[in-house]
Amino acid sequence: MDLEAVCGPSVPFFKMQGCGNDFVCVDNRELGYDPEAMPDIVVPVCRKAFGVGADGMIFLDHAPEGAGLAYIWHFFNADGSRAEMCGNGSRCAARLAWMLGIAPASHVFGTDAGPIEAAVDPDSNLVTVRLTSPKDLRLNIDMEMEVEGRHHQMTLHSVNTGVPHAVAFVDNLETVDVWQLGRTVRHHEFFNPAGTNMNFVAVTGKGQLSLRTYERGVEDETYACGTGAVASAVIAKELGLTGEETAITTTGGEELGVILRDGKTYLRGAAELVFRGGFYPQSLGIES
CATH class of the missing domain: 3.10.310.10 (Diaminopimelate Epimerase; Chain A, domain 1)
Structure with a gap:
């Protein structure tokens, strides 16, 4: 045929x-x-x-x-x-x-x-x-929101690593409702008009983070987000949680490497x- x-x-x-x-x-x-x-x-x-x-x-x-x-x-x-x-x-x-x-x-x-x-x-x-240099860094944003009719309060940080990202550090990634919380923050008036990506991060060791991301445009959790990994590493370094090199484990179980050195930002991983x-x-x- x-x-x-x-x-x-x-x-x-x-x-x-x-x-x-x-x-x-x-x-x-x-x-x-x-x-x-x-x-x-x-x-x-x-x-x-x-x-x-x-x-x-x-x-x-x-x-x-x-x-x-x-x-x-x-x-x-x-x-x-x-x-x-x-x-x-x-x-x-x-x-x-x-x-x-x-x-x-x-x-x-x-x-x-x-x-x-x-x-x-x-x-x-x-x-x-x-990647391009991070910009628009903001730390310790007290955010209040309604999620399924319930009042919710979070401390967020934000930075633009090519696209805008919000970051929240949590104790247990497995219990986070990434879809509901991520969607709410993504559309929150604080980030209007462009909206933001939302990252939930746990510190798992020295220079090690685990990450779950709700991506703007995909409108769901994804297995990985490179700019989200960089945003998480940038903010973790600013808060004294990591150093210049960070290994980040994504939802898909893969590892991304972020290097922040001499004002330069590098992302390394498989393709x-x-x-x-x-x-x-x-x-x-x-x-x-």
Whole structure:
């Protein structure tokens, strides 16, 4: 059977995951999708069960001439919202770009948050990215909220590590209602109009944290969040709970390394190509 005669032309994609954060990636240099049209592609493709299913979608594209960048990306959350930055997504994009020959192992690419330096280890699945410097640090925010009709009070901290993050330290991660509390903080008026991601963190040892994250744009708990890991490490260091290097265990059981040294911020962890394929826009209700 001629599949294209039945389903229409397919669009090649690569499925990447970084510590459980999964992304549909496409090489847009030849496809030439207009960024304005990308949200209409992202939502049906990222939809679980009915599409490929992912936390977000990455379009690799040509960098402007003379920009000094190997490429740029267009990054979208699963709900179609464009995000300035994604730590795990940046590691996935960098490794895929190296695998496809778009960029050398060490390169710089463009994001809405600014240029990102990436170093792909050719002999393993590890990728290190230097993220933009954290900003808008606020400590010890006393937050009051209503959760399912009950009054709740929390002490939060916040910082922007490419995207906004709130952080709360807890004694027991297993008992935290990440979905209810995370959703409430994410939409709290204090963080209007953009909202925030919400991280719940436990100190598990010297230089060690465990993390659960409710992600804005995914609107649910995810297996990992790179910028959330960095935000948690930044605030833990500010509070004297950790030092320059922090090992962070994510919900998916993977480990991310955060290094904060000499005013520079690095995120290190695994990035894997899980599979490649082609999706059919016609079947997903996407107009050509």
